[in-house]
Structures are given as C-alpha cells and as structure tokens.
Amino acid sequence: MKPTADLIVVGTLAVVWLIAGLLADGLPMTRTAADLRRRARILSLLVGAGAAVFVAVPVMALALPGPSSAPAAVLLAAIPGLIALTAGLHRLTQIRWSAAAFATAPSAPVPxxxxxxxxxxxxxxxxxxxxxxxxxxxxxxxxxxxxxxSDLAAIAVVAVGVAVLAIGIRHAMRHSRYTVKVIAPLRRFRPE
Known part of the structure; x- marks a missing residue:
C-alpha cells in the first residue's frame, strides 16, 4: 500500500507543477490585462497547491506505516519549487497588481x-x-x-540538468524578445 500512496502523492505533485508550468508558459501571450490578472491569480493558486503537496509528502510518509520513498522522490523538485515559491510568486503578485490597474478597462490590451x-x-x-x-x-x-x-538516478539527474539548461535558455531568449519591444519604441523618438 505504501508504494501506491507514494506514487499518488508524487504524481499529484508532478501534475500540479506541470499544469502551473504550462499555464505560466502562456502568460505573456494573453490578450487583455483582465485575462492576464485572472491567469496570474490561477497560477498563484496552483503554486500554493504545489506547496501544499510538498508539505503533504512528509506528513503522509509519517502517517502511513512502513518505509516511504516519497521524501527522496520529491527532493530533486524541492529546490526549483523553493525558487518558484519565493521569486516566482513575488513576480506573479506584482503582475496581478499591475494588471489590476486596468480593472476599469477590462478589454484593454496588455501593455x-x-x-x-x-x-x-x-x-x-x-x-x-x-x-x-x-x-x-x-x-x-x-x-x-x-x-x-542507482546509476539510473545519476542519468536522470543529468537529463534533468540538460533540460533545465534548455528551459532556462528558452525563457531568457523569450524574455529578451519581449523586453526589446518595450525599449524599441523609446529609441525611435529623439528630441530635436
């Protein structure tokens, strides 16, 4: 029964964080500020749910009899989860507040x-x-x-490392593409 419970809780953790990652990937492509605010709120709730599942892992491991491999299984996800909870959640809150400034114009495009x-x-x-x-x-x-x-664990860690590098490069390039669109109009207008 213990491996089944471990699979359920780690699978829930994976599903919640993957859904949050997919929703965050589409965040800059929203059309209106109201939609951006709504998506940022949903994303904040998903991050909170993911944090709750992280807390549930050791509680479940202590509550059920027998040895549990769930704490070791989520250890790899703990560091990026902590970064998402600190830096990412703070940025999501800023986006929600900034998008709330457009509450009187719900169909206003995202600046x-x-x-x-x-x-x-x-x-x-x-x-x-x-x-x-x-x-x-x-x-x-x-x-x-x-x-x-296990040698498979080392291979998995290397594969995750390569994927982390690819994800980081992709998001940095996307962010720089959107940042250029913010700065470029300022360079067009030169005082005479």
Whole structure:
C-alpha cells in the first residue's frame, strides 16, 4: 500500500507543477490585462497547491506505516519549487497588481512592459523545472530506482540538468524578445 500512496502523492505533485508550468508558459501571450490578472491569480493558486503537496509528502510518509520513498522522490523538485515559491510568486503578485490597474478597462490590451514582466524567466522556468523534477521522482516513488546506489538516478539527474539548461535558455531568449519591444519604441523618438 505504501508504494501506491507514494506514487499518488508524487504524481499529484508532478501534475500540479506541470499544469502551473504550462499555464505560466502562456502568460505573456494573453490578450487583455483582465485575462492576464485572472491567469496570474490561477497560477498563484496552483503554486500554493504545489506547496501544499510538498508539505503533504512528509506528513503522509509519517502517517502511513512502513518505509516511504516519497521524501527522496520529491527532493530533486524541492529546490526549483523553493525558487518558484519565493521569486516566482513575488513576480506573479506584482503582475496581478499591475494588471489590476486596468480593472476599469477590462478589454484593454496588455501593455508591452507588463507582457515582458509576465515573460520573466523566474516565473515559468522554476515551475516547469519543478514539474520535470517531480516526473523524475515517479520511478523513485515506485521503488523502480533506488536512490543511493542507482546509476539510473545519476542519468536522470543529468537529463534533468540538460533540460533545465534548455528551459532556462528558452525563457531568457523569450524574455529578451519581449523586453526589446518595450525599449524599441523609446529609441525611435529623439528630441530635436
């Protein structure tokens, strides 16, 4: 019964963080400020749910009898999850507040600066990396991979490292593309 419970809780962790990562990926592509505010609110709730699942892992491991591999399975996802909870949640709050300034005009388009802020790498990248790391934790939770003496765990960590690098580069390039759209109009107008 314990491996089944471990799989359920680690699978829930992976699903919540992956959904949050996918939603964060589409955040800068919203059309209106009201929609951006709504999506940022939903994303904040998903991050909170992901944090609650992180807390549920050791509680479940202590509550059920027998050894549990769930704490070891979510250990890889803990660091990017912590970054998502600190830096990412702070940025999401700023985006929600900034988008709330357009509450009187619900169909107002998203300003370029707010779109660039929504594309910041510290919002989507930690969410996606946390979901990816939680997926890597699934075989550990199922006791297919034993962490201390497994070569497969090392291969999984290297694969996650390469994926983290790719995700980081992708989000940094996307953020710089949106930032150029904010700065470019300022350079066109020169005082005479």
């Amino acid at each position: 370029p600066a707010l779109r660039a802020a929504a594309a910041h790498p510290l919002i989507a990248a930690p969410l996606q990396v946390t979901g990816l790391a939680a997926i890597v934790g699934l075989p550990i939770a199922a006791d297919v991979i034993v962490v201390p003496d």
